[in-house]
Amino acid sequence: MTTLTIVSLLPSLMNTNGDAENASVLRRRAEWAGLDARVVAVGSRADLPDRVDAVVIGSGSDASLETARSTLLTMHDELRTWGTDGVPILSVGTGWELLSWGIEHRDGSTIEGLGILPGRAVPRDGRVTGDAVVTSPRFGLLVGFENHARDYVGAEGSPLGRLRSGVGNGRGSGQEGVVMGTVIGTHLRGPVLAKNPGFADHLLASMAERAGLDYAPGPAAAVADGYATAAREAQLGAVGAAASVGDA
Template identity: 55%
Template sequence: MTVDHPADLTIVTLVPLLLDTNGDAANARVLAQRARWAGLSARIVPVHSVADLPAVVDLVVIGSGTDTSLTAARDALSALADALRGWLGGGVPILAVGTGWELLSAGLDLADGSSLAGLGLVPGRAGLLPDRVADDLVVDAAGQRLSGFENHRRGYSGATASLGVVSYGTGNGDGTEGVRHGSFIGTHLHGPVLARNPHLADLLLDLACTARGLTPAGSTQTASVDGIAKAARNQVAVRLGLTAE
């Protein structure tokens, strides 16, 4: 176990050497920077094995990987299954993107017709779509827009609740996108998703701060960045024939 240093929030990124194909491990950097703008101290701890785990974990980020590294990534996450189970049961906010999410499900189908067992920690499984999807993805998440890009061969079924309804794109393949399971969010959105949708980052931060009894402060820097992100989402929406926010 690593030696800890005091910080308001500790953000763990799991197996980033294997699960960062689309830069999704950078979601941890978004969380840390927004925490700092809110007057809190934050640190990011890359975790590749149990030995890397800090004593306190406030937020968890899992990125996406390639199919060629699926077995290695699954085995690395399996070694951390007890920690993941504890975080899920304890309400620690977890964001998992792409294959990082799929590997926590019951399993995922592969292009060669075989399947790979997942960790079975979140409801559902990832099944093959008719074709690979690589396009913009826009989602209505309880009245708030999420925007990014998707690049995946598998959809998702069996989630107890989705992240939102697809306005443009494919997502899970059934008109919904992602999964919500307690404090866990799984999504196909890349970008990284939290840089393009900082309101989702703030949702995760608020959950973590509430658990720790912390009160984030307002920030002009945050407001400025939020405006830039909103303008970028609107530019995509207009290009796709959707209304602006």
Template identity: 60%
Template structure:
């Protein structure tokens, strides 16, 4: 099978909280599974490679929202094409918000998004800065959330149900949801980076990409020890929050 190409978009501007490192997680797990994988750092539309198998859009600061939005806007057609084609896309934090209809800021102004996914980011009563635990079809997901906005109006499925934390909005404990899944596009508030702490989600993205490229993905033996460490971290967090282990 041909080598996988993993695109990370604006890694300097969208690399807060280690989010750009999700591309490195995908590349390493692909190599452990026996596939060649390269990471292409895209800072402008001209940098986009001809062949793309996975895309990572990380999170950045509000001070660079307009700058990032304007750069991403030059790639809107490509992003829409990737979504339609089923290329796996992971969008975290403000990267996800900028793919939406728009971002409502605390002062009432609105930053127009690219309109690729339904919904919009809206201010939370208080900034969410804490650990988050989510139940999903990929098993338990954990991360650290650090965001001033929730998410509303999504017409897609959530990534999972919040067991502890804020996720997409401040609602009654145990009833909230986190993230968005639209086809093979995954939006989330989870930092950590999310794929290092939750390898099952990374493997789902990789399996999708490898299948599209004509192969079959099976996690490599070297992934087992890393996965055990990640699971221990999730169980430790769950115990601290009074939740059962996986």
């Protein structure tokens, strides 16, 4: 049987809020569906496996941006090829920003991105921390926790979804994230796939189809999905309560 290979890029640098563990969520749900799957941690280009069915890039600190960018640049051609070939690439926080056109700092300095995704990260006044709820036309209702000090501009035509609560891309856009084909950038952390199993299943279905396999959530997923539903309902309830207080 084909083994689905999920690449976790730079997990030692890019794992704030456990975002690199989105790769583990994909692996476990694939196994629950009766599919063989593995996660390959990639710290350098030499670590890349021959087969890649999905890629996860988590978020790191600003102190690690230059190091992470230098390493990702060595895999620029592979990232472009994967995106063109329909390999799902999930990037979170600064991992997403590094795949963009670039990052602007408050002091005027910039970090050039890899240009895989449209838009760029720009300074904002104050850090955003809190719950976010997003309605995505492709992935449904998504919940997560956002923690970022930059807004994202230039991707108005291709967001992950519309905000129901939270700041998202900021600047009054009402949008969260960016999508270009199968390459996805988001502020949603937690990790996002654990809280949103339907999102994970969409990615897994795409992975399986490319590999000539069938995917359907296995019975064992029901238990984890129950926990995810409870967590989502609690988060949605908290957001609704906060909105009610704000409207009072």
